[in-house]
Amino acid sequence: MDQLQRSLLEAPIVEKNGYHYFVHPISDGVPKLDPGLLREIVIRIIRKAKLDDVDRIVTPAAMGIHISTAVSLMTDIPLTVIRKRQYGLEGEVAISQETGYSENEMYINDVYEGERVLVLDDVLSTGGTLASVLEALDAIGAEVVDTIAVIKKVGGENKVDDAGYDVKTLVNVDVVDGEVVIVDENGDS
Template sequence: MDQLKRSLLDAPIIEKNGYHYFVHPISDGVPMLEPELLREIVIRIIRKADLEDVDKIVTPAAMGIHISTAVSLMTDIPLVVIRKRQYGLDGEVALFQETGYSESEMYINDVYEGDRVLVLDDVLSTGGTLKAILGSLEDIGADVVDLVAVIKKVGGENALEDAAYDAKTLINVDVVDEEVVIVDENGDD
């Protein structure tokens, strides 16, 4: 059994405001992230993503950073982190993101019209964060070459279902009776 599947099946489930979600090193930073799990994920992303002619990897803070940093190191593609803090730099673009359990402002720097980007994130659940990011990238005039989330949590409303972008995922899961259930071991293409 691969590391990602095993780690998800062993993930604890917690409830927050009626929303059940798994606690996982990729999405939460706990429990400890083993190097072999991160390595497996990076290799699978590199194999699945369309990386040809990508200028930048774009990821939201905070849990996309470790994955995107590792992919950047392996591909030599620069990394842009969408931050939750405003810096006021020239060209900074604000976006409002809303998920199933939070909402906040985020800020994009260093992405410009004509940039060809790979959007990379840890988990696709409600799609709220990615929808906001994709809308802002579109407003900037960036070309989203590909969109990859490591884990997709199925079963709820997904704001990306009607979007013009198809998210690729490495594995799709659901939470049923307080357990993680693997829905698709290979994710979406």
């Protein structure tokens, strides 16, 4: 069992509006993020992702930033963060983000038609965030070379799957009786 799996099995569960949510350093920044765990995740992403000719990494704020920054540092691929704040820059694209527990506007800047992008995120649960991001990148005309979420919470609606997008994952989990259960230790199911 790797460090990511162990840390997930030990993660506390909280309920928000009927949604069972695991609290984990990768998805929440608490408890502390061990550098060894981050290093393991980055190495696994680099091994799993199609990185040939990728122009930039794109990640939604906020919890994809630490993962994507580390991947950017290891691959020398520039990083663009999709922010929850409007800047009003030329070419800014607004997208609606709907998750299992919130709705927000997000804004993409500095991604252009024809660019080849790798999309990275921390958790794929309802798929609301990633589906919105991928649809917006399609509308911009960027080519999504690959999409990876570190953790996938299975069960329930998944807007990314429903929209026909393929997202690779490192580990798939479910929350059963108040505990995290590893469904697929290699992800991608």
